[in-house]
Amino acid sequence: MKPQSHLFKENAKKALNDANLARALNNMKAGFQDKRRATIAKLPEFQDLRDQARDLKNHTLENLDFYLSRFEDRVTEKGGHVHWARTPAEAREAVLEICRSVDAKTVTKGKSMVTEEIGLNDFLIESGLTPIETDLGEYIIQLRHELPSHIIAPAIHLNKEDVAETFRENHTQLDPNRRLDQVQDFTDEARAILRQKFQSADVGITGANFLIAETGSTVIVTNEGNGDLTQVLPKVHIVVASIEKTIPTLEDSATILRVLARSATGQEYSTYTTFSTGPRRPGDLDGPEQFHVVILDNGRSALLGTEAQDTLRCIRCGACMNHCPVYGSVGGHAYGWVVPGPIGAALDPGLIGLEEAHDLPNASTFCGKCAEVCPMKIPLPKIMHHWRVKEHEAKLSPPRFRQGLAMWAWFARRPRLYRLGANAAIGMLGRLGAKRGRFAKLPLAGGWTAHRDLPAPSRGTFQQQWARHKRSQAPSSS
Amino acid sequence: MDQPRVGLFVTCLVDLFRPVIGFSAVALLERAGCQVEVPTDQTCCGQPAYNAGDLKNSRSIAQSVIRAFEDFDYIVAPSGSCAGMLRAHYPDLFKDDPEWSPRANHLAQRTHELISFLVDIRGMASVENVGFEAQATYHDSCSGLRELGVKAQPRRLLATVEGLDLNELPGAETCCGFGGTFCIKYPDISNRMVADKTADITATGADLLLAGDLGCLMNMAGKLKREGSTTQARHVAEVLAGMTEGPAIGEPEKAPGT
Helix, strand or coil, X not given: CCCCHHHHHHHHHHHHCCHHHHHHHHHHHHHHHHHHHHHHHCCCCHHHHHHXXXXXXXXXXXXHHHHHHHHHHHHHHCCCEEEEECCHHHHHXXXXXXXXXXXXXXXEECCCHHHXXXXXXXXXXXXXXXXXXXXXXXXXXXXXXXXXXXXXXXXXCCCHHHHHHHHHHHCCCCCCCCCCCCHHHHHHHHHHHHHHHHHHCCEEEECCXXXXXXXXXXXXXXXXXXXXXXXXCCCEEEEEEEHHHEECCHHHHHHHHHHHHHHHCCCCXXXXXXXXXXXCCCCCCCCCCEEEEEEECCCCHHHCCCCCHHHHHCCCCCHHHHHCCCHHHHCCHHHCCCCCHHHHHHHHHHHHCHHHHCHHHHCCCCCCHHHHHCCCCCCHHHHHHHHHHHHHHCCCCCHHHHHHHHHHHHHHCCHHHHHHHHHHHHHHHHHHHCCCCEECCCCCCHHHHCCCCEECXXXXXXXXXXXXXXXXXXXXXX | CCCCXXXXXXXXXXXXXXXXXXXXXXXXXXXXXXXXXXXXXXXXXXXXXXXXXXXXXXXXXXXXHHHHHCCCCEEEECCHHHHHHHXXXXXXXXXXXXXXHHHHHHHHHCEEEHHHHHHHXXXXXXXXXXXXXXXXXXXXXXXXXXXXXXXXXXXXXXXXXEEEEECCCCCCCCCCCCCCCHHHHCHHHHHHHHHHHHHHHHHHCCCEEEECCHHHHHHHHHHHHHCCCCCEEEEHHHHHHCCXXXXXXXXXXXXXXX
């Protein structure tokens, strides 16, 4: 997908003015945060599991070449095929080639952020195929020609009324007077329509939560069962996943699975956890005839060994965005790329370039909530800070901001001059503001006073008052 | 250390906007048996530069802070944000510098946020003969909470203030949207965050908002005032020190000279 992250400020502004979006985001926050808190409270070893998960992923990243090649060997042994893709274009071509080799017309898809990243749907449509998203949220946004706004809840920006409208517009074959106001109504309707698509699909495409090097298995977790129907019913199953999804062993998947759903939706486990190992074997009752894994790099290997390497531990649970007050204010679309929220702010500059994405790591108060909830203990604010350092070095921040900062720093390094300036400025401001105690408007403070009053300073700085106090040795003169 | 020498890191915002917090800090530290000094060659901890990715200026400012404070037994700041900068980020700034790294680490180890210093290091369990009639609520500022573990300490001391009722703020640990230069760079997002915060504060029915960081307090008080709220805002140290004669944050002085 074409990044729009350079439009962050504009898009954030639009999002903030969207009352419908604000309502949807408020619902999301309450739901995800409370559920996560409740389920984690029931697992005393949760913090230990975070350490284990972090360590095993660090180990994998340090030996990624080894585990990737072991994964390829195992997949091949089990009768599957691995396709390496350095770029989105290579990944798209690999998928198309497989589809063409079986003369595919219809392709069902389980939810996959990597296929969003490589813009697979549009490409398949241009190539004459019909991709159909089967995750309810993805299905809804596909009908609306929108992009996901969240990595586990792609349609989280919508309310029930929006979905009802979309279904009525698109499912014109159904009774226009049918009831459509409960989540169950949407699920039932989508299920009935998608059943036919599952049965007619030639190829099923899913993502992967893990690629297990020990067994050559790919793993998906879903709550709707759509992933299983996508990968089991068609003749061909294509997994599209990025290199950092690799883990060493089957047992390692259990460690991460124990923190994944709890962090994501507050479930102990997702409804479906599905392991796929190779194509159907003789005697198997079901399964695809062909099993392909397209493994995408797209800039990730370049992050290894850098300060942004820790972002590759991410298991895409979404906890950071569910808890982020900035994401909770502007939603996912404002970030302008497939991975929004704090992890997007830490990862995206590395994948789509700092020039495109330098606003994202700045749009954080460094409140630290994201790192607190991250099951993989990714130091998200630290990585955002790393990008700010790079941004400063590359002089990408707004010139006015840089000049203001340089001037302030010049004074801050010279305490005596700073004090003279501070005494003069605060003296004046204090006199101006004494009557009301605050300013509703002030030159050069427009960003602040547009939305809130600025409390006025007292008469004189602390240092001035302290010096007077020391001279008189009288009690506080404040 | 019967009477440790404490260097008060005033913080730029307290110095410029609300000296009473500095005086409250001195009073509390003295009550906790400390000998307090206020070095005059301090300006700011350097966070605006650090958060903007300007390491050169951050280091230069940090060096002047280290020079001014390294001889004290403790360095105490009435702010979790600035104390967090000295404690958590100075060592990082100099990690590859053989001369400054030990000095930064030495400073970091002895730097504390005011209220947690009083409780955790000086063993203060109560404030005596301090009263303030108020229905209060408390906001946990992010850096103090997550970098320094400031959570129970202010509540423990506030519970000993006569007449003060503390009602917990739902979402007390959610950022208020100040974020230093964040509120200038992204004023609209910051506004949504602080509006959400003041809605929560108003819903508690509190007439007094307390917190341990003046930046957050100026943000929340500024928004409360803009909304026409009568809820007052003060730094927790003012209440604990009993220095509540003067106006609350953003309020006019009652009579000249007070």
